[in-house]
Amino acid sequence: MRKSGRRLRTPARPARRIPTAVPSPENSPGQERISSLTILSLAWPALLVLAATPLYLLWDTAVVGRLGATQLAALAAGATVLSTVTTQLTFLSYGTTARSARLYGAGRLADAIYEGIQATWVAIAVGSTLAVTIFAACPIIMRALAPDPEVAQLATSWMHITCLSIVPALVVMAGNGWLRGVANTRLPLLFTLAGVIPMAITVPWAVHRFGVVGSALANVLGESIVAACFLATAVLWWRRFGDARPWRPDWSVIRPQLAMGKDLIVRSLSFQVAFLSAAAVAGRMGSGALGAHQVLLQLWNFLTLVLDSVAIAAQALVGAALGRKSRAAAEAVAYRVIRFSVLAGLLIAAALAAGSGFIPQLFTTDEVVLGRIGQAWWLLVVMVLIGSVVFALDGVLLGASDVRFLRTATVLSVVVGFIPLGWLSLALGWGLPGLWCGLLLFLVLRCGAVVWRFRSGRWAES
Structure with missing residues (x-):
């Protein structure tokens, strides 16, 4: 019997669905329109993730504080060391976001996930080294921080x-990085809640049962849960969207990650220098000035979480646009993000202005401290307005992997701007307003630098 010459059609393999709500890389370069709703959909989960840790630390401090001043001082010393270590390694999140976003925008989802896998290996290697080193040096470090035996x-x-x-904490950073890079900020929020909620529930019982050590046990529990969620997601996504590459460390990917990380670490260190220097200057002005500085600084840190969440959205969207080789789309995203961030800054500044008479009283009733806060309050308002531009453009430049410029601009802003004016305010008796003028100048210089870089267009060539 003669066979028909007609070819049998094999069923078409269903296209893999990319798990994100924002425009996917299959879209034509530059054709999609990034709306404010898209930015908000990325920013609000990122904001909650950023706010979760500070809010938990407040709860942890309140629980341990009931044990007494000695236990609270011990928690403060330990938390300072932990915060200093983890703050310097934010390249695991910001650097990974930029690199994964470019790959995702180019339609290379497997490569974007692989970037996250390699960042996780870096997190494990660096984290293990730090953990062993700090464990061994801990008695010496704590005696230096706390003279009381x-x-x-x-x-x-x-x-x-x-x-x-x-x-686990560094694994979480890497996980946040690559998921943000593929424009997914909701899973990190769910994972963070999965760890923070049990941690917050456990810490009162653990502290009551084991003392200040119970706080550490709750912290380990929460971080381990979140890290396990990110690791499980990496495994599942790689099985669904990955290729045949093995999971072992790949130096060809890790090397450029470390190169970017070096610049981001220097940038983070310059922030630490600025704010540690500010605390040192305020401390020499007296307890009233130091107390006022602490209130203003904590308000600034909390308010910048909103602006930083917008910057995270900018990283993901700009990186994806440049990955599609669409400079026009990247610029359109940048302008949209700047407008969105400035609007948020205006709302925050208006709230600070309206609440100038009662917001400080939520933190202290000391008349001296309140008086000092009032002297610098309007500088904080101005900093929020300028910061709305700085943070948005920071996100744009980070999304474009323009980290060398950001490193240099930040270091110069500290050395040329804050340090001279901050210490002059002490020497010449300018008080807290002079110190915060130094911080304002630091921000103004950064703003001028990132605006110039953005207008030059060189960031899109990084």
């Missing part, structure tokens, strides 16, 4: 247990 001993015990959370 009892405080130093309790802080050492707290830190010895908390060292177990360093690797």
Whole structure:
């Protein structure tokens, strides 16, 4: 029997669906319109993730504070070390976001996930090294931070247990990075809640049962849960969207990650220098000035979370646009993000202006401290307005992987702007307003630098 010459058609393989709500990389370059709703859909989960840790730390501090001043001082010493370590390694999130976003925008989802896998290997290697080093050096570090032997001993015990959370914390940074890069900020929010809620529930019982060490146990529990969620997601996504590459460390990917990380670490260190220097200057002005500076600084740190969440959206969207080789789309996203961030800054500044008479009283009733806060309050309002531009353009330039410029601009702004004016305010008796003028100048210089870079267009060539 003669066979028909007609070819049998094999069923078409269904296209893999990319799990994100924003325009996918299959769209034609530059054709999609990024709306404010798209930016908001990325920014609000990122905001909650950014706010979750500070809010938990407030709860943790309140719980431990009930044990007494000694235990609270031990927690402060330990938390300072942990915060200093993890703050310097934000390249695991910001650097990974930029690189993954470019790959995702180019339609290379497997490569974007692979970038996250390699960043996770970096997190494990660096985290393990730091954990072992800090564990061994902890008694010396804590004696330097806390001259009281009892405080130093309790802080050492707290830190010895908390060292177990360093690797999970860095894995979480890497996980946040690559998921943001593929324009998914909702999963990181769910994972963060999955860890923070059990942590917040556990800490009162653990502290009551084990003392200040219970705080460390709760911290390890929460970080481990979040890290496990990110690792499980990487495995599942790689099985669904990945290729045949093995999971082992790939130096060809890790090397450029570390190169970008070097610049971001220097940038983070310059921030630390600025704010540690500010605390040192305020401390020399007296307890009233130091208390006022602490209130203003914590308000600034909290308010910048809103602006930083917009910057995270900018990183993902700009990186994806440049990955599609669409400079026009990247610029359109940048202008949209700037407008969105400035609007948020105006609303925050208006709220600060309207609440100038009562917001400071939520933090203290001391008349001296309140008077000092009032002297610098309007500088904080101006900083929020300028910061709305700085943070948006920081996100744009980070999304474009323009980290060398950001590193240099930040370091110069500290050295040329804040440090001279900050210490002159002490020497010439300008008080807290002079100190915060130094911080304002630091921000103004950064603003001028990132605006110039953005207008030059060179960021899109990075």
